[in-house]
Amino acid sequence: MKFSESERQILRLLQQNGRASNVELSQKVGLSESPCFRRVKQLEEAGVISGYAAIVDQRKLGLDVTAFVQxxxxxxxxxxxxxxxxxxxxxxxxxxxxxxSGDYDFLLRVVARNIDDFADISMRRILKFPGVKNIVSTFSLQTIKNSQVLPT
Known part of the structure; x- marks a missing residue:
């Protein structure tokens, strides 16, 4: 799908701030409000914008462990x-x-409160999922980059 420069700007701005008002978007993109609103709606209807969500800090919710499970x-x-x-x-x-592709079939990103919680999730749940033969877990020690912003 081809995007105009205005649509690319709208996508960049909404990825940075999904709560931006149409007035704010139109000013930053250089369009009047009606055409800007129409472009956002077209992007939503085409499925390019699939939704809006708050980005929540998992550690503030007490989810201190991130594991990647093969x-x-x-x-x-x-x-x-x-x-x-x-x-x-x-x-x-x-x-x-x-x-x-490769040595395993699926890669999961799993969050848990602590290592004991992860042990319960992996051994009592994931290992018992239908068809699971084996899992290998790797733990994140530090998040270097975690972005939801796609290049436009």
Whole structure:
């Protein structure tokens, strides 16, 4: 999809501040309010802007542990994979899930209160998800960069 420079500016501004008013956007982009509003709506309707959310500091919620969990499935039948994905979707501590190429099938980003909480999540939940053969966990020691802002 091709974007005009105005649309790219709107996307950059909304990624930096999703609460920016249409007046603020129109002034910064150099459009009058009506065309700016129409462009934002078009971007939403096209699914380019898929939603708006508050970015919450996980540590302020007491979620001090971030782990990356490599998951290998025992069998890769469509039913097993679907059941696994449903279990992943239902688990609130799993923040992201990626199907991967290479030595394992999925990579999960999991948050937990502490190491004991993570042990419970991994051993009593994730390892019992349908089709899971093995998991390998790596812990984040420090967040260097965590951005939701995509290049436009």
């Amino acid at each position: 998951v290998t499935l025992d069998q890769r039948s469509e039913q097993d994979t679907e059941a696994f994905l449903e279990a992943v979707a239902a688990e609130g501590h799993i923040m992201e899930c990626y199907a991967t």
